[in-house]
Amino acid sequence: MLDALLLNTGVHVRFVVRNRLLLAFSLLMAGIFALEMIPMVLMDTSANRFSELQAVTSQLATFAMVFTASLGLFTVSSHLRNRNLKMVFTKPCPPGVWLASVYLSAALVAFVLYVVIALAAAGLSLAWHVPLQPGLAYAALDGFFRAIVWLSFVTTLTVAFHPVVAVMIALFVNDATFYGLKYMIAGAVAANGAKTWLTIATLACDVFYAILPMSQPFDDRTREVYASWRVAGADWLLLMGIGGYAVLVLVLSYAMSLLLLRRKALI
Amino acid sequence: MIRAEDVSVHFRQGIRRRRLKALDHLDLEIHDGDFFALLGENGAGKSTAMYCLLGLLRPTTGRVTISGRVPELGSDLFRSVAYLPEEPHYHDYLTVEEAVRYYGSLYGERMGAPRVRALLERLRLGEFAKMPLRKCSKGMKQKVGIAQCLVNDARVMFLDEPMRGLDPLAVKDFRDVLVEKNRAGVTIVMNSHLLAEVEMVATRAAILAHGRVVAQDTLSNLRAVDTTAYAVELQDHPDLPVFFVRESSLGGRVQGTVPVERLYELLDFTRANNLAITSVAQHKSSLEDSFFSILARKPPDA
Numbered sequence: 126m127l128d129a130l131l132l133n134t135g136v137h138v139r140f141v142v143r144n145r146l147l148l149a150f151s152l153l154m155a156g157i158f159a160l161e162m163i164p165m166v167l168m169d170t171s172a173n174r175f176s177e178l179q180a181v182t183s184q185l186a187t188f189a190m191v192f193t194a195s196l197g198l199f200t201v202s203s204h205l206r207n208r209n210l211k212m213v214f215t216k217p218c219p220p221g222v223w224l225a226s227v228y229l230s231a232a233l234v235a236f237v238l239y240v241v242i243a244l245a246a247a248g249l250s251l252a253w254h255v256p257l258q259p260g261l262a263y264a265a266l267d268g269f270f271r272a273i274v275w276l277s278f279v280t281t282l283t284v285a286f287h288p289v290v291a292v293m294i295a296l297f298v299n300d301a302t303f304y305g306l307k308y309m310i311a312g313a314v315a316a317n318g319a320k321t322w323l324t325i326a327t328l329a330c331d332v333f334y335a336i337l338p339m340s341q342p343f344d345d346r347t348r349e350v351y352a353s354w355r356v357a358g359a360d361w362l363l364l365m366g367i368g369g370y371a372v373l374v375l376v377l378s379y380a381m382s383l384l385l386l387r388r389k390a391l392i
Numbered sequence: 393m394i395r396a397e398d399v400s401v402h403f404r405q406g407i408r409r410r411r412l413k414a415l416d417h418l419d420l421e422i423h424d425g426d427f428f429a430l431l432g433e434n435g436a437g438k439s440t441a442m443y444c445l446l447g448l449l450r451p452t453t454g455r456v457t458i459s460g461r462v463p464e465l466g467s468d469l470f471r472s473v474a475y476l477p478e479e480p481h482y483h484d485y486l487t488v489e490e491a492v493r494y495y496g497s498l499y500g501e502r503m504g505a506p507r508v509r510a511l512l513e514r515l516r517l518g519e520f521a522k523m524p525l526r527k528c529s530k531g532m533k534q535k536v537g538i539a540q541c542l543v544n545d546a547r548v549m550f551l552d553e554p555m556r557g558l559d560p561l562a563v564k565d566f567r568d569v570l571v572e573k574n575r576a577g578v579t580i581v582m583n584s585h586l587l588a589e590v591e592m593v594a595t596r597a598a599i600l601a602h603g604r605v606v607a608q609d610t611l612s613n614l615r616a617v618d619t620t621a622y623a624v625e626l627q628d629h630p631d632l633p634v635f636f637v638r639e640s641s642l643g644g645r646v647q648g649t650v651p652v653e654r655l656y657e658l659l660d661f662t663r664a665n666n667l668a669i670t671s672v673a674q675h676k677s678s679l680e681d682s683f684f685s686i687l688a689r690k691p692p693d694a
Contacts, residue, residue, distance in 0.1 A: 132497050136483065143485045208481040211448050212540075215475040215550075216498035219466030387465070392443050 129218045133226030134233070137200055141234055147192075147199055154188045174253040179354070182246040182261070186268035189238040193272035194295070196231035197280030201382075202288035210391045220386050228379060231276050239269040260354025266364055267350075270371040271341060277371075277378030278338050284382040284389070303334040338374045342367050394422040394445060394548065394581065399454030401440055401603075414440040415451070416603035422581055422596070427574045429590040429611075430583045431683060432600035438583040439478055441600065442552055445581065446475060458548065471499060474546035478553045478583070480533035484526035488517055488536055491525055495540035503543070511539050516562070530557035538566055549573070551582045555589055567593060591615075591679040599686050607686045614682050618675040621649040625670040626662060633661055649675050 141147060161184060165177050204210055213223055243265035250257050278299070282291035307330045314323050343363060350360050401415040415437045422428045430438045443449035444456050447463030456462065461469050482491055489508055496503040512518045515535045525533060534557045541549060554570075555563050571593055574580050584590050590597065591611065598608040607614060624636070628646040632638075636658055638648040650658050655672070662669055677685070 128500065129498065132494065136486070136494055139490070140483075140485050207484065208479075209483050211446075211475075211477060212482060212495060213498060214465040215446055215448065215470055215473065216495065217466060217468050217471045217500065218498045219464075222466070390449070391465075392439075392448050 126222055129222045130226050130229065133213075133218070133223055134230045137226055137230035138234065140200060140203070141196060141230065144199060144203070147195065150195060151192065154192065158184050158188055171253075175255050178246060178249055178253065178255055179351070181249065182242060182264060183351075185242045185245070186239070186264065189235065189242060190268060190272040190275055192238065193231060193235035194275040194279040196234055197227060197276045198283045198288055198291060200227050200231065201280055201283040202291075205284075205389065205391075208391065214391065221383055224379065224383055224386060227280065228276070228375060231280075232273060235269060235272045235276065239265045239272070242268070258354035259356045260350050263350055263356045263360065263364060264354070267347060267367060270364075270367045273371040274338050274340060274342065274374050277374045278340075281378045281382045281385070284385045298333075298337070300334055300337045300339050303330045303337065306330050307334065338378075339370070342370045393424060393457075393459065394420070394579065395455075395457050396420040396441065396444060397455045399441075399444055399451040399456060401437075401444060401449060402452045413603050415444065418444075418454070418600075418603065418605055420445075420598055420605065420608065422579060424579055425574070425577050427570070427580045427593055427595045428582070429594040429597040430581065430600060431587070431590065431597055433687070436600040437603040438600055439552055440603070442550055442581065442583055446473075446550055471544065472547040474541040474544060474549045476534075476537045476541050476549075476551045476554050478556065480525075480530065480537065482525050482533060482536060485524065487522050487524050488512065488528065488532070489521040491536055492539045492543070496543035499544040501543050511542065515539050515565075531559060531562070534558055535562065542569070546578060548579045549581070551580065553583055553585070555584065555586060563589075587678075587680045587683055597679075599683060601687055611679065612676075614686075615676045615679055616682055616685070618649075618677055619652070621651055621675040622655050623671075623673050623675040624648060624650050624655075624658065627667040627669075629665055629667055631665075633658060645670060 162181070165180060169177065210220075210223070214220060243261055246261050246265075247257060249255075250261070275295075279291060279295050282294050285291070286294065307327070310323055310327050310330060314320075314327070317323070343366065346363055347360070347367075350356055396418055399415055399418040399420075400413070403412045403414055404410070405412050418437070418441060420441065430441060432438050440449065444451050445458070445463070447456070447465055447467075458469060458473070461467075463469055483494065486494060489512065492511060493503040493508050496508070509518065509521070512521055515538060517532065517535050517539065520528065520532060523532075525536065528536070534554075538554070541551070549570075551570075554566065558566065567589070570580060570582075574593070574595075582590070582594065594611050596608075596610050597614055598605045599614075600606065625645060625647045628641055628644050632646070633654075635654045636648050636650050638646055640647045659669075661667075
């Protein structure tokens with residue numbers, strides 16, 4: 126099983142490296158990143174370099190998160206669309222192993238990306254004479270865990286739906302949507318009183334908010350670290366909690382995706 | 393033994409989810425060591441039947457077993473199974489060499505470079521080893537499919553239109569390999585439209601129409617004996633009787649059929665003209681003749 130897992134992981138990494146859509150997507154993201162960096166470069170002074178460094182790493186981390194989620198999307202949808210999974214499952218390689226290799230390969234690529242981001246930020250930090258802070262490593266790890274949550278969410282959606290539908294759902298039916306909706310409904314209740322449909326809507330929002338994975342787990346409690354890049358002992362514990370949450374979402378996503386994959390027509 | 397018992401497969405199609413019967417109470421029995429052909433028109437259910445036998449499609453009703461086990465996707469059962477799909481649905485981002493290595497390694501085989509090279513050379517794919525599959529021709533992809541069928545020591549081979557896209561030389565090579573494997577006891581299940589090809593290699597066959605088996609027997613039984621005529625081969629003569637129906641002639645010999653009741657008349661003619669007779673045998677129809685007559689005889693009621 127381990128051999129099959131590693132074999133499939135290697136093949137998926139090859140897929141990622143050779144996929145032209147992913148390359149185009151990466152170039153697009155790089156272009157957006159470069160455009161957003163222009164004003165920063167123009168207004169560069171030695172006084173604001175810490176905030177510039179924070180902005181650069183934040184931009185790169187966002188890019189890495191979107192890229193990681195797209196790895197699950199492209200890998201699953203491409204193999205389902207090309208119907209080549211029948212070549213895998215008519216050999217002693219169960220769907221569970223193949224699916225695990227999708228997550229593993231994406232997680233590996235994401236980990237490498239976040240390590241590169243952390244190293245790049247450390248390099249810039251040294252070049253700009255900004256003191257190296259442990260918050261840099263903290264932000265990279267936190268970003269990696271968030272990327273795993275997004276990867277899990279998008280991968281399960283891709284196994285269930287057409288990739289375009291999956292992207293639409295990921296963009297518009299996520300925890301942030303229902304968080305915002307909850308506030309809107311609360312406002313409506315305050316203005317009009319608790320009407321039946323508003324009570325039902327509140328309940329529905331609560332249910333969806335509880336079911337959907339948190340795209341930015343414990344965001345309110347990590348804000349301090351992101352602002353100063355100083356990390357206290359309790360923050361590391363919190364990071365472990367975020368990691369645990371990401372693993373939990375990953376496991377649930379894997380179980381659901383496997384269930385769906387087994388029911389898919391692979392012919 | 394591969395067995396399909398009362399297997400039905402229904403698909404839902406369109407917005408109104410109209411039910412489409414792909415297989416209708418299909419029964420198949422394939423014995424160990426058989427070279428079994430699934431025959432039928434397009435849409436008869438041959439590929440669907442093969443997908444069910446492989447576990448790629450769950451029957452709506454009925455049961456499929458290979459050596460008494462229900463085929464589960466990716467199970468250990470597949471260690472001794474090889475499958476060649478009809479369409480080249482391979483990992484097209486891999487090169488020819490990488491694809492063969494990957495598929496072989498999935499069986500748990502050690503696929504070192506010399507072994508992969510030897511396999512590719514055997515199929516005349518050596519010079520295309522580094523070519524991405526997406527750039528390969530249909531025939532080359534088919535050879536990759538064949539290569540991955542030959543890496544494990546399969547005891548059962550499922551081949552869906554195996555000769556599709558192959559050049560005549562490759563067809564002959566692969567046919568020889570299959571016959572050799574079958575003689576060594578490997579069970580082969582093959583879908584094909586090429587009846588002449590099937591006739592050369594298969595030992596048993598099932599004819600499918602509208603998802604049902606309309607005939608299932610040994611090939612010699614399927615090629616029915618014609619009780620109304622004899623097949624005769626004799627020395628050619630320009631004044632052969634008109635009731636002798638010529639089929640072919642070569643090197644001063646002629647083959648043809650003669651109605652049973654006129655055989656002695658023909659023999660009298662050969663004696664009178666001192667013509668050599670090579671053979672007189674009961675006339676057997678070709679698989680193609682049988683195929684059409686069976687399909688015509690049993691109109692599907694589906």
